[in-house]
Amino acid sequence: MLQNNPELKSKIDQLWNKFWSGGISNPLTAIEQITYLLFMKRLDELDQKRQADAEWTGEKYTSKFEGAWIPPEERNWPEAEQRPIDKRTLRWSEFKRMQAEEMLQHVQGRVFPFLKDLNGAESNFTHHMKNAVFIIPKPALLVEAVKTIDEIFEVMEKDSRENGQAFQDIQGDVYEMLLAEIATAGKNGQFRTPRHIIKLMAELVQPQLGHKIVDPACGTGGFLLGAYQYIVTQLAIKADTKNLAPDEDGFVRTSVAAALTEKAQTILQESLYGYDIDATMVRLGLMNLMMHGIDEPHIDYHDTLSKSYNEEAEYDVVLANPPFTGSIDKGDINENLQLSTTKTELLFVENIYRLLKKGGTACVIVPQGVLFGSGKAFRDLRQTLVERCDLKAVITMPSGVFRPYAGVSTAILLFTKVWGPQDKIAKPATEHVWFYEMTADGYSLDDKRSKRENFGDLQDIVVQYRARSPATDTDRTAKYFMVPRAEIASDTSNYDLSLSRYKQDVFEEVQYDKPGVILDRLIQAEVGDLDEAELVKVQDGIVRELLELKGMVG
CATH class of the missing domain: 3.40.50.150 (Vaccinia Virus protein VP39)
Structure with a gap:
């Protein structure tokens, strides 16, 4: 858990303090803006990893940052008036090197609109990102936030290497810390179920590839990820994947990529469904699952107790x-x-x-x-x-x-x-x-x-x-x-x-000393080792009353 990595916790606290001092004090608003940045960072890293894996295995992979991107508002313009943007400039690893003013303008005007448009106009993700806004107001805050998130990822990767904890679990810890701020602010019901409890519940249910799985109040998607990771681990075990060791909670879990064929990945994509009544949570849940390799999550805005929900x-x-x-x-x-x-x-x-x-x-x-x-x-x-x-x-x-x-x-x-x-x-x-x-x-x-x-x-x-x-x-x-x-x-x-x-209930029989023995012990505590004759001479009120009581009980 995050609390057991003081360096990581310290970095998260620093990030919160930067947003607070930068004018974004509402915890839910801050979480949403931080998540957008985490998503930009993770999207770049995952894309580069998939490119490297494809080169190694010979499989075909088309980078999300390959080619040109035309902003949605320009797509109906005459071609001569359109201003295509080189997608490579939208990578985290590219824009983080910009100067403060240029970076803020670039992220606000290009990177964030690209993020909202990521899966195309018809996707669930694009639908729920339609009303999302990037509201980091100051260039200095964005620069500091980008720098701190880079440092957070470095600590996460170090922790993953040294302690054997899956990267996505550490990332989950980061969410746990962020969501703790919502609870502190009194945002009713919005807190993350501890990861080890989710693992326990998945272990009891034992979901299988092909099962249709739902969380009707999914928040940031923790249970859906728990089911996903359990299924992936079972596939890895069946494929005789080596070096699968229990994690810090005693559960065997492995990385998202292990033992996943294209067919299995497709089946899993169509297996996980989540609903929530908070539009912000829906967006966070979508991005959380996408950061774990689920390209088209089925997370939607719905009150599953309402008349409009009939499944x-x-x-x-x-x-x-x-x-x-x-x-x-x-x-x-x-x-x-x-x-x-x-x-x-x-x-x-x-x-x-x-x-x-x-x-x-x-x-x-x-x-x-x-x-x-x-x-x-x-x-x-x-x-x-x-x-x-x-x-x-x-x-x-x-x-x-x-x-x-x-x-x-x-x-x-x-x-x-x-x-x-x-x-x-x-x-x-x-x-x-x-x-x-x-x-x-x-x-x-x-x-x-x-x-x-x-x-x-x-x-x-x-x-x-x-x-x-x-x-x-x-x-x-x-x-x-x-x-x-x-x-x-x-x-x-x-x-x-x-x-x-x-x-x-089990009641154990307790043997007590006789009253006279207990009184002797109390008297000795008061006056020490005196014989009977010396005790009679003692005029202390407490001792006198104890002697009288002893005489009464025998």
């Missing part, structure tokens, strides 16, 4: 940490959602169930209140999870997992859709639910979130989940155990899914 039974996998924003306007809720509530934490889970194809699996983070809330909507949702889905696992997490953004206690729900909303249930889908009490995630649970020497419970969760069995996971005093559906569905349970309802 159902579309996806094989849902990975999500939807925002817990309280309530929404009842008039805006999609009529297909049957829960009688305006609470988003309940509506999102119901919607995720509806988005799944039959046989599709979801892994979603919810506040723990969803597990035991007493209202009718809470109970109805849990009944749906238990009877219409195969509820495979409930993993409770300690409240510190989302610090420093939030201290709410959360849980991971893992379920597979068996019966649709309109199906008559022939048999309840769940037979047993596996519970696990995560007490540590490999990081300190305070605001610093410092890395610990071990992986916490992460790897144990994966191992024990895959080996789970109703015959063996019966010890209700352990960290993990299985509970039969009949017990969960009983009248007294009310479909309660809180771990504490089923876990049995």
Whole structure:
């Protein structure tokens, strides 16, 4: 995690301070402008890398910076009046050498318009970038920002070489630090799920090449990247790629390029879908995925709880940490959602169930209140999870997992859709639910979130989940155990899914000394080693009262 690289954290802080002192103090605005610059830098580096790879392998690759570019507003002009721009001048490595005034004019007037037009007029990226603006106002700020971002990339590359962490994961850490500023500013719900939790959830779901995957509240696309990287790693393992070692969280992950054929890349491009209600987050998510080699991400602006969103039974996998924003306007809720509530934490889970194809699996983070809330909507949702889905696992997490953004206690729900909303249930889908009490995630649970020497419970969760069995996971005093559906569905349970309802506490018998022995110890602490005769002579009030008490208890 970023917090464990003080040099990188220091550079990010410097970048924030430069934007703040340069007149851009709104955290979300600053993040968007910083992301544009990060994207320009990463686009140049990825393009150069792909050119070098193509020369090495003999494959054909056309650089994004090859040839001439005509700004969109000039394309309908007479040819003689058009002013084609050499695309090479739009590279980060070219314009960073310009003088301050020239650089600002060049980036504002040429590089940023080229960026917005990158995938052509019909692309999703161009559509969402249409209203994007480059608002860095001062030449000095741009020069300093470009210099600091170059330094950040140097630290990221050094960290990748020395610690074996994938470059895109370090880049994710940079986003985590940037997004922390949104949380600090109170931007509701916009914070990044810790990367190691995303890896854990992908490991539990095990998405495969060809699965259609969605995050209905995707933010910057962290879960989509987590699924992408899991699939790429599995392809690399099948291709017998060497030197695949566990990362700092104990998960095996490899680079985007490894073992990806052109066919696999095409399938993956059509596999990942994300939606968000914040236009800025949509742009950040698009650029984030594009920086990881996904050229045409399917991330779009949509309120997936609203009447305008009608997808159902579309996806094989849902990975999500939807925002817990309280309530929404009842008039805006999609009529297909049957829960009688305006609470988003309940509506999102119901919607995720509806988005799944039959046989599709979801892994979603919810506040723990969803597990035991007493209202009718809470109970109805849990009944749906238990009877219409195969509820495979409930993993409770300690409240510190989302610090420093939030201290709410959360849980991971893992379920597979068996019966649709309109199906008559022939048999309840769940037979047993596996519970696990995560007490540590490999990081300190305070605001610093410092890395610990071990992986916490992460790897144990994966191992024990895959080996789970109703015959063996019966010890209700352990960290993990299985509970039969009949017990969960009983009248007294009310479909309660809180771990504490089923876990049995262990009470150890403690042997205490007799009262007389304890009193002797207290007296000795007051006066030291005196015999009985000397004790009688002591007139101290505390000692006298202790002696009287000893005489009473014997």
